[in-house]
Amino acid sequence: MAATRRPGRNHLFVPGPTNIPDRVQRAMLVPSEDHRSVDFPALTKPLFQDTKKVFGSTDGTVILFPASGTGIWESALTNTLARTNKVLTSRFGQFSHLWIDMAKRIGLDVIVQEEAWGTGADPAKIEQALREDKNHEIKAVMVVHNETATGVTSDIGAVRKAIDAAGHPALLFVDGVSSIGSLPFYADEWKVDCAIAGSQKGLMLPAGLGVICISPKALKASEALRGNNDRLAHVYFDWEDMMKQNPAGYFPYTPSVPLLYGLREALACLNEEGLENVYHRHHVLGEATRQAVAAWGLKTCAKEPKWNSDTVTAIVVPEGVDAAAIIKHAFVRYNLALGAGLSEVAGKVFRIGHVGDLNELSLLGAIAGAEMSMIDNGVKVTPGSGVAAASSYLRENPLFKS
Numbered sequence: 001m002a003a004t005r006r007p008g009r010n011h012l013f014v015p016g017p018t019n020i021p022d023r024v025q026r027a028m029l030v031p032s033e034d035h036r037s038v039d040f041p042a043l044t045k046p047l048f049q050d051t052k053k054v055f056g057s058t059d060g061t062v063i064l065f066p067a068s069g070t071g072i073w074e075s076a077l078t079n080t081l082a083r084t085n086k087v088l089t090s091r092f093g094q095f096s097h098l099w100i101d102m103a104k105r106i107g108l109d110v111i112v113q114e115e116a117w118g119t120g121a122d123p124a125k126i127e128q129a130l131r132e133d134k135n136h137e138i139k140a141v142m143v144v145h146n147e148t149a150t151g152v153t154s155d156i157g158a159v160r161k162a163i164d165a166a167g168h169p170a171l172l173f174v175d176g177v178s179s180i181g182s183l184p185f186y187a188d189e190w191k192v193d194c195a196i197a198g199s200q201k202g203l204m205l206p207a208g209l210g211v212i213c214i215s216p217k218a219l220k221a222s223e224a225l226r227g228n229n230d231r232l233a234h235v236y237f238d239w240e241d242m243m244k245q246n247p248a249g250y251f252p253y254t255p256s257v258p259l260l261y262g263l264r265e266a267l268a269c270l271n272e273e274g275l276e277n278v279y280h281r282h283h284v285l286g287e288a289t290r291q292a293v294a295a296w297g298l299k300t301c302a303k304e305p306k307w308n309s310d311t312v313t314a315i316v317v318p319e320g321v322d323a324a325a326i327i328k329h330a331f332v333r334y335n336l337a338l339g340a341g342l343s344e345v346a347g348k349v350f351r352i353g354h355v356g357d358l359n360e361l362s363l364l365g366a367i368a369g370a371e372m373s374m375i376d377n378g379v380k381v382t383p384g385s386g387v388a389a390a391s392s393y394l395r396e397n398p399l400f401k402s
């Protein structure tokens with residue numbers, strides 16, 4: 001029986017888009033306004049500064065594109081690189097795969113280090129590849145910080161150390177789409193040249209704002225390519241066009257004004273909670289989810305604890321069980337949206353997103369729903385076991401340090 005109305009709130013536990021705090025939702029309920037008015041910069045100018053904080057940057061330049069994370073991948077690559085330039089990257093999940101695919105399709109020469117899904121970037125291998133690149137032909141290293149498809153976080157600080165140890169000048173591009181605003185991210189300290197975010201995850205907004213934080217080194221690389229015929233073509237995602245107008249608070253084309261109001265409010269939320277508290281809360285909620293998975297007798301896709309992501313857990317279902325059926329049943333029967341397994345892990349995993357605006361009891365609802373849906377689909381899980389393990393952990397580990 002297909003329900004036409006699902007009473008109560010939908011429990012949104014995909015790893016983005018995430019739940020939008022009510023006050024952010026209200027802040028976006030604004031009439032249309034003239035984005036070239038004299039009043040407009042009062043909204044926009046502080047945003048460029050305030051957004052830098054979630055990237056862990058004071059040195060960087062933030063640009064807000066009306067786009068999603070995928071557009072910002074393209075913006076980073078096309079503004080800094082030329083046709084047939086070499087880039088080094090690792091593939092260990094669907095999003096690292098898609099970024100590689102984009103890099104190839106726009107004309108870059110992509111060196112791919114294949115890593116098992118459930119692991120992440122290997123700093124030692126990156127260092128070795130860079131050491132072997134005596135002529136510095138590799139122009140950039142691309143890393144997905146948090147692989148949302150498998151629930152794996154790579155160590156960007158270690159990647160930076162690897163690049164420095166090799167004495168290599170390559171730019172460092174980091175996809176922080178499912179980490180920025182929820183996992184520790186220190187763009188200046190890690191010398192990230194292009195840090196890439198989207199609005200619909202840690203920033204707790206609808207999709208539609210693509211955010212990039214650009215280092216002075218990446219800006220220089222971009223400037224050096226001006227007039228070069230081999231520069232990768234780009235128009236909409238041009239940094240220079242944006243940077244001509246942004247300092248005065250304007251955009252070269254029409255921005256999504258409600259999203260900018262939403263961003264102002266979302267940044268206020270993050271600031272009031274304190275970023276270190278936000279990171280701690282995500283860690284506790286991630287660990288509680290992992291306690292539930294262990295109590296179910298199941299495994300996460302992340303192969304070792306060091307890869308565990310605090311924003312998303314991918315849960316491997318037993319052989320012979322279709323994870324897609326669990327996800328569909330959770331939605332139809334319990335009004336719970338779980339994340340699907342993508343590509344190589346389709347049907348093999350379901351994902352619980354624990355990113356953005358959530359707390360203990362909302363997470364326990366998702367764990368309870370996942371448990372019920374698994375049992376309904378024949379997975380041998382003791383009723384209440386995941387909820388018991390997660391709630392015990394949560395009682396002992398407060399979300400807030402003080």
Ligand code: PLP
Pocket residue numbers: 016068069070071095144146147148149175176177178198207
């Ligand atoms: N990178 C990662 C790690 C993601 O999780 C996603 C989307 O989920 C993307 C990139 C693509 O971002 P978008 O869907 O905003 O274009």
